[in-house]
Amino acid sequence: MIDRTxxxxxxxxxxxxxxxxxxxxxxxxxxxxxxxxxxLAHTALTDDWGYRFLQSLTTEIGPRxxxxxxxxxxxxxxxxxxxxxxxxxxxxxxPMTAWERGIETAAIVKPAxxxxxxxxxxxxxxxxxxxxxxxxxxxRTYGALLxxxxxxxxxxxxxxxxxxxxxxxxxxxxxxxPIRRAGPAEAARRGAVAYLxxxxxxxxxxxxxxxxxxxxEGVARIPAAALAxxxxxxxxxxxxxGPVTVHVTLTPSENPSAQSITVVGEIKGREKxxxxxxxxxxxxxxxxxxxxxxxxAGDAIVSEVGKLIAALPRHPRRTVRVVLFGAxxxxxxxxxxxxxxxxxxxRIVAAGETDFGARKVYAVQLPLGAAESSFGQTVGQIxxxxxxxxxxxxxxxxxxxxxxxxxxxxxxxSLSQNGMxxxxxxxxxxxxxxxxxxxxxxxxxxxxAAITYLTAETExxxxxxxxxxxx
Amino acid sequence: MIDRTxxxxxxxxxxxxxxxxxxxxxxxxxxxxxxxxxxLAHTALTDDWGYRFLQSLTTEIGPRxxxxxxxxxxxxxxxxxxxxxxxxxxxxxxPMTAWERGIETAAIVKPAxxxxxxxxxxxxxxxxxxxxxxxxxxxRTYGALLxxxxxxxxxxxxxxxxxxxxxxxxxxxxxxxPIRRAGPAEAARRGAVAYLxxxxxxxxxxxxxxxxxxxxEGVARIPAAALAxxxxxxxxxxxxxGPVTVHVTLTPSENPSAQSITVVGEIKGREKxxxxxxxxxxxxxxxxxxxxxxxxAGDAIVSEVGKLIAALPRHPRRTVRVVLFGAxxxxxxxxxxxxxxxxxxxRIVAAGETDFGARKVYAVQLPLGAAESSFGQTVGQIxxxxxxxxxxxxxxxxxxxxxxxxxxxxxxxSLSQNGMxxxxxxxxxxxxxxxxxxxxxxxxxxxxAAITYLTAETExxxxxxxxxxxx
Numbered sequence: 001m002i003d004r005t006x007x008x009x010x011x012x013x014x015x016x017x018x019x020x021x022x023x024x025x026x027x028x029x030x031x032x033x034x035x036x037x038x039x040l041a042h043t044a045l046t047d048d049w050g051y052r053f054l055q056s057l058t059t060e061i062g063p064r065x066x067x068x069x070x071x072x073x074x075x076x077x078x079x080x081x082x083x084x085x086x087x088x089x090x091x092x093x094x095p096m097t098a099w100e101r102g103i104e105t106a107a108i109v110k111p112a113x114x115x116x117x118x119x120x121x122x123x124x125x126x127x128x129x130x131x132x133x134x135x136x137x138x139x140r141t142y143g144a145l146l147x148x149x150x151x152x153x154x155x156x157x158x159x160x161x162x163x164x165x166x167x168x169x170x171x172x173x174x175x176x177x178p179i180r181r182a183g184p185a186e187a188a189r190r191g192a193v194a195y196l197x198x199x200x201x202x203x204x205x206x207x208x209x210x211x212x213x214x215x216x217e218g219v220a221r222i223p224a225a226a227l228a229x230x231x232x233x234x235x236x237x238x239x240x241x242g243p244v245t246v247h248v249t250l251t252p253s254e255n256p257s258a259q260s261i262t263v264v265g266e267i268k269g270r271e272k273x274x275x276x277x278x279x280x281x282x283x284x285x286x287x288x289x290x291x292x293x294x295x296x297a298g299d300a301i302v303s304e305v306g307k308l309i310a311a312l313p314r315h316p317r318r319t320v321r322v323v324l325f326g327a328x329x330x331x332x333x334x335x336x337x338x339x340x341x342x343x344x345x346x347r348i349v350a351a352g353e354t355d356f357g358a359r360k361v362y363a364v365q366l367p368l369g370a371a372e373s374s375f376g377q378t379v380g381q382i383x384x385x386x387x388x389x390x391x392x393x394x395x396x397x398x399x400x401x402x403x404x405x406x407x408x409x410x411x412x413x414s415l416s417q418n419g420m421x422x423x424x425x426x427x428x429x430x431x432x433x434x435x436x437x438x439x440x441x442x443x444x445x446x447x448x449a450a451i452t453y454l455t456a457e458t459e460x461x462x463x464x465x466x467x468x469x470x471x
Numbered sequence: 472m473i474d475r476t477x478x479x480x481x482x483x484x485x486x487x488x489x490x491x492x493x494x495x496x497x498x499x500x501x502x503x504x505x506x507x508x509x510x511l512a513h514t515a516l517t518d519d520w521g522y523r524f525l526q527s528l529t530t531e532i533g534p535r536x537x538x539x540x541x542x543x544x545x546x547x548x549x550x551x552x553x554x555x556x557x558x559x560x561x562x563x564x565x566p567m568t569a570w571e572r573g574i575e576t577a578a579i580v581k582p583a584x585x586x587x588x589x590x591x592x593x594x595x596x597x598x599x600x601x602x603x604x605x606x607x608x609x610x611r612t613y614g615a616l617l618x619x620x621x622x623x624x625x626x627x628x629x630x631x632x633x634x635x636x637x638x639x640x641x642x643x644x645x646x647x648x649p650i651r652r653a654g655p656a657e658a659a660r661r662g663a664v665a666y667l668x669x670x671x672x673x674x675x676x677x678x679x680x681x682x683x684x685x686x687x688e689g690v691a692r693i694p695a696a697a698l699a700x701x702x703x704x705x706x707x708x709x710x711x712x713g714p715v716t717v718h719v720t721l722t723p724s725e726n727p728s729a730q731s732i733t734v735v736g737e738i739k740g741r742e743k744x745x746x747x748x749x750x751x752x753x754x755x756x757x758x759x760x761x762x763x764x765x766x767x768a769g770d771a772i773v774s775e776v777g778k779l780i781a782a783l784p785r786h787p788r789r790t791v792r793v794v795l796f797g798a799x800x801x802x803x804x805x806x807x808x809x810x811x812x813x814x815x816x817x818r819i820v821a822a823g824e825t826d827f828g829a830r831k832v833y834a835v836q837l838p839l840g841a842a843e844s845s846f847g848q849t850v851g852q853i854x855x856x857x858x859x860x861x862x863x864x865x866x867x868x869x870x871x872x873x874x875x876x877x878x879x880x881x882x883x884x885s886l887s888q889n890g891m892x893x894x895x896x897x898x899x900x901x902x903x904x905x906x907x908x909x910x911x912x913x914x915x916x917x918x919x920a921a922i923t924y925l926t927a928e929t930e931x932x933x934x935x936x937x938x939x940x941x942x
Contacts, residue, residue: 061706062585070584113541114533114761117900205676206760206900230903234761237530289677290585290705429588429677432701 003063031314033457035379040308040453041386045304050300050445051438053081054358057299058290058433066327067098067258072425075261075281078324082303087265087322092340097331099123101287104225106196109133110245112238117228118196119208119288119428120250122330123182124224125216131249132157132194132223138239142179154191157246158183159239161232164318166202170356170419173426174467176200181393184224184310185216194248195224198232199245202423206230210427212331223250229318260284260326262337265303266286269319273347276344277456278321278351278410279305279448280401282328289431293422297358297436297444299324304445305452316456318349325401328355338404345408350455350462352413353399354448357426359418361388361447365395366413367462369469375460382450386443391416394469412464413455415447476822489637494561501734502650502785504928505849511779511924512857512917517854520778521771521916522909524552525829529761529768529904537755537798538569538729545754546732549795550659557781558736558793563811567803569592569729572758573722575696580604581716583709588699590665590679590759590899591721592651593801594686595695601630602720603665603694613650616657629654630710632703637673641827641890642766644897647671655695664694665719669703674895677701681757681898683802691754694721713734731755731797733808736774738781740927742788747815748917749822750776750810751872753799763895767887767904768829768912770795772856775916776923787927789820799826809875816879819924823884824870825919828897829907830889832859832918836866838882840940846931854922857914862887865940882933884926886918 044050057077064074075091082089106116134157139145141162160179165172171470180439187195199209208228215221227235238244263283267414269275281298285291306322309315325333338345350367364383370376371392380390395414398406406412425431481569515521528548535545546562553560570593577587605628610616612633631650636643650668658666679699686692697720698706709715734754740746752769756762777793780786796804809816821838835854841847842863851861866885869877877883896902 055708059705060583060712062579062583062705073583108533111529112544114531204905206678206903209678230905231903233905234530234533234903237526241531430701431675434675434701434703434704 033331033454033461034381036312037382037450037453040449041397044131044304044446044449045442048438048442049389050441053303054173054296054300054441055433058292058297062290063287064283064285064291065100065287066260066330066332067096067255068100071284071326075263075326078263078283078299080216082263082265082322083307084114085303085307087267087306089263089265092218092264093259093298094262094336094340096258096260096327096330096336098255099330100253102126102253104250106225106248108238108244109247111242114183114219116231116246117208118225118231119210120252121184121224121226122210122212124213124250124252125221126251126253127194127223127249129251131247133245134193134249136235136239136244136246138236140184140236145183148190150189151191153187156192157194157196157248158187158190158192159235160197161236162198164200164202164422164423166423168418168420169416170422173200173423178345180211180226181214184213184222185219188220194222199226200231201229201423201426201428204229205430207428207430210288214331223248225250250350260332262326263324267306267315267320269317270315271317273319274347275318276321276348277318277324277452278348279452280323280325280353280400281355282333282401283324284326284329286329286427288429290433292431292433292436293357293388294426294431295328295355298354300441301448305449308449309360309453316453317459318456320452320456328401333401334403335391337401342408345405345410346398348405348410350411350413351398351402351405352415353402354415354444355399355401356419357422358441358444359422360440360443361392361415361417363389363416364447364451365391365393365414367413367466368394369465370460370462373465375454375458378454379451386450388446388447411466413451415451417444417451442446489812504925505640505852507783508853508921508924511920514779515775515917516913517922519909520911521775524774525763525767525771525907525912526904529763533755533761534758535756535762536571536758537731537801537803538567538726539571542731542755542797545597545735546797549734549770552776553734553736553777553793556736556774556778558738560734560736563733563735564730565733565807565811567729567731567801567807567835568740568799569726570801571599571724573724575721577696577717577719577765579715580718581711587702587717588677588679589696589702590681591723592655592695592697593683595682595721596692598665598694598720599722602718602721604716604718605664607706607710607715609707609719611707613654616654619661621660622662624658627663628665628667628719629658629661629663630706631668632707633669635673635894637891637894639889639891640887641893643673644671644894651682652685652699654686655693656690659691659693665693667698667737668696670700672700672894672899675700676901678899678901681759683800686922694719696721701840708806731803733797734795735816736777736793738777738786738791740789741786744790745818746789747792747819748789748923749794749819749873750923751794751796752826753804753872754795755783755800757800757898759900761903762829763902763905763907765897765902766799766826767906768805769825771912772825772915772919776920779920780924787924788930789927791923791927799872804872807873808872809879813879816876816881819876819881821882821884822869822873822876823886825875825886825915826870826872827888827890828893829912830893831911831914832886834860834862834887835918836862836864836885837921838884838937839865840936841931841933844931844936846925846929849925850922855919857918859918882937884922886922888915
């Protein structure tokens with residue numbers, strides 16, 4: 001494992017602090033926003049608070065599916081952690097439809113009896129208790145399914161085996177997302193009685209990747225599940241040899257009158273407490289793993305930022321709000337938060353979300369026009385010592401938790417993490433604590449701490465600079 | 472993926488064949504054992520017969536647990552393959568105790584309810600249908616379990632979380648093996664009602680590794696299972712915080728009057744048909760994966776060797792016997808084969824087994840004294856062009872299928888493959904076809920073909936050179 005104190009990352013900052021760098025030269029003489037930000041980053045790099053936070057969450061709570069008793073335990077745990085970290089904490093409850101997994105088993109019945117490893121998609125309806133049996137019709141691309149005629153899959157089990165592409169940015173996930181989201185309804189339109197697809201995952205383990213689907217009003221809701229990558233390969237190979245019969249049993253259930261919980265910690269601003277810089281991550285997780293990279297790491301990062309800023313002798317001008325959202329995985333968090341907070345949206349000066357694992361931040365994007373402001377110049381000075389760059393492309397998206405705020409006009413902060421192996425693990429049973437590198441997690445917290453502090457300290461009005469910027 | 476034609480490996484041999492190398496210089500003029508061996512290796516490197524054999528076995532048969540209907544299908548499949556490859560084929564049936572897995576579920580009940588991923592050890596007895604619940608007592612080393620006093624685990628579930636070490640040779644597996652083999656009886660001696668251990672695996676996936684256990688006469692047979700590595704971590708962390716209650720349900724069953732099948736293909740020797748060079752692998756597999764690296768790859772290698780030698784215009788002096796053993800994973804193959812063939816053991820001039828995956832062969836060990844013989848000199852000439860070396864340490868062991876023959880005095884051949892990642896996959900659901908690199912598998916077949924041919928062609932008497940060698 002990697003040295004937890006992340007010496008290679010700390011070194012440049014220590015040089016700064018010793019007066020050799022331009023930022024720290026200032027720090028040694030008078031406190032500036034840049035010197036405070038560098039100090040926060042230094043602390044994040046040299047403590048292991050975030051890593052221990054994540055260890056505790058993933059071990060003592062473990063999986064925390066939205067709307068379940070485990071999510072309640074997670075919220076109570078988080079409330080205590082944020083309070084102990086010096087924030088003013090409250091919980092916000094909201095209604096949602098909960099979903100639980102039940103049994104998920106499948107097998108090839110003919111020609112070569114063998115087990116298939118799959119996992120039910122979030123929101124899927126159940127098969128009958130004895131399962132569904134039918135001929136598998138394998139489409140090697142999603143486009144081939146879409147090209148199939150209405151009715152052509154009557155009584156069949158549709159299977160899409162298109163691969164997801166590995167990229168640093170995670171763009172492969174976006175491109176493949178309709179296979180999981182829209183595939184079940186598209187298969188149903190063509191008469192299929194069940195839908196299977198190759199997991200949206202870049203690994204080759206017998207560990208399928210779950211995720212939510214989108215049924216369509218007026219189209220039959222058919223049971224849907226994701227196959228592990230090797231199992232999708234196996235179905236492809238067998239289907240190339242002749243007819244394949246598959247048996248699938250999925251017994252998920254829904255509770256339409258459940259409740260989820262968002263945990264909020266604040267550090268009141270010293271001059272403009274009504275102006276809010278919001279940073280968030282989601283506290284709920286899928287049930288298969290323990291939600292370490294999705295999104296316990298994000299919870300650890302924003303919570304550590306809150307802890308570090310709360311501990312400053314002089315709080316920043318604006319209020320910093322740390323939000324640990326409930327029910328993101330089942331698509332409730334963003335709309336619910338925006339609905340509850342629409343009145344104050346104009347006072348949220350910027351919002352950012354971390355929900356892309358625990359690898360290092362390599363780039364920061366600011367609201368439109370901000371990179372060219374004095375604020376952007378300071379950010380640009382801080383980032384090199386943290387091994388990250390300022391991307392002058394403005395942040396046009398935040399993430400699903402803050403998408404409702406974006407639509408309400410809230411300026412976005414966007415930090416890019418290396419996602420090269422994120423989708424090896426994402427939404428699978430493999431999302432566990434051992435996958436997280438403490439040094440990389442510390443770097444994430446360091447960059448987020450610096451950016452959040454500077455955003456809360458600056459007097460730049462992001463909405464105003466956006467209006468003035470060339471669109 | 473790697474180019475299936477394995478050009479980098481073929482190149483040196485092609486140079487030989489074009490007359491630039493010393494071996495092929497001979498080949499171009501007169502046929503010698505070395506030139507025939509080089510030709511066989513060349514063919515193995517440039518066809519994909521073994522890779523397609525493995526694809527067919529793992530896809531069209533899939534898992535093939537000994538004593539089950541799937542093993543029967545595998546034997547019939549193999550019989551047809553070896554016949555089509557030009558060998559004289561017969562089946563040998565033998566009695567054995569079959570074992571089937573049933574349900575295997577576990578959870579932490581207190582303090583943090585969550586699922587545990589585990590798999591039942593082969594041969595384990597069942598828990599009651601409703602499972603066993605008890606306090607987990609975690610030992611971070613196997614030695615710590617052995618140090619526990621008799622009776623000290625009364626009513627408890629013993630858990631050993633010692634890690635297995637990754638090595639090229641696989642030595643880590645041998646060192647850790649007692650944890651799985653002997654652990655259940657050692658825990659029972661101390662009063663435990665169930666036994667869990669960290670999988671003997673070097674990966675960090677939620678995929679546990681099964682394997683056989685050894686109960687001890689006179690000691691209670693308690694249910695036993697292997698935890699996935701992340702789940703062993705989780706139990707370690709929670710146990711460090713306080714008492715942990717675990718619930719385990721395992722429902723395996725035994726059939727003491729089952730039968731397994733060994734498939735044998737022969738190429739009769741042209742001069743000494745009664746002298747036998749035996750090369751083998753096991754056809755049965757664990758049920759979790761499809762037995763690609765364990766041991767479908769071995770089956771593919773030795774079957775391709777048989778095919779290549781059967782196709783020679785002039786068979787080697789001695790008979791080559793390709794043996795695809797049944798019931799290796801449940802420990803029956805070696806004793807059963809030796810018992811059935813003890814009368815002819817003196818006529819088996821050498822035996823080798825390939826059961827260590829599909830990575831490249833890097834070293835060859837010959838029977839005691841043979842490396843220094845004319846035979847050894849020829850082997851030493853062939854190997855460099857195949858990227859392998861002659862290890863002058865004699866082969867003192869073969870493998871579990873041929874251990875009974877070794878005890879009966881049969882000289883051993885031993886080829887070392889790179890096992891650095893073998894135990895990431897071994898005995899887990901992840902043992903599937905996609906894990907095999909066709910170029911490496913082709914190199915394995917090439918080395919085995921050369922060595923097998925030379926062993927069958929030489930007039931060296933290995934028992935005689937062993938007697939003459941310094942021990």
